[in-house]
Amino acid sequence: MLRVIFLIIGICVIILALSFVFKKHARTILWSSAITLFAGTLLLIGIGVINPVGEDKTGSVEFWGAIITLISGAALAFCAEKLKEKNNGKITEVKNEALIEDSKQEENPVCNEGEVVLPKILDTYTARKVFAKAIEAGYIMECGSFYKWNNSKVLLAYMCGRIYCGDKPNYSKIEEKTFWKFGRQDMFPDAELKVLFQIQDLGQSRANRKDAIVPFKSEEIDKFFE
Structure with a gap:
């Protein structure tokens, strides 16, 4: 009897470990395992x-093994749905954060006379192309010797991550969501971008969103790279 219990517990631990390692597919793993346990047990019966009730075997290993397996399957299904609720909560939080950032009226920096000159580390073909399109689309305004960004900080971090670090949007067919996939993590020119856009902690804003859902309006930024 104990062997069966420990075997089932071991299987559940392995399933939970896999769902932890492959976080993006955790719900799929949990539901697949739950269905497999349910269907497999019922099919064998x-x-x-497996004959858990024949000849009054309600106290047998087969009986309790089947019961524990079905309970384990139900527990995995429950965990899968709780995970879905948690993910939906995160999505709502991210959207609200983006909307709040978009609605904030940031203090306008004083525009000085001058011309924006990109420092060498920022002056790339991709940067010039994307910045030009962003200016045309109204996301960037030339403000003397620096740029003024007209949207959320996290969206600027996303755009700069794509320009200078090779970040990419990665669509998951299973999750049906697009995630922010980092490229080179140690190449983000935070100090230079702070001077260029007069915005602090862009690097931290980017780091906080590793493997998270892409920010609001990221699709419009992606068009600048086409």
């Missing part, structure tokens, strides 16, 4: 391989 149906074809007679």
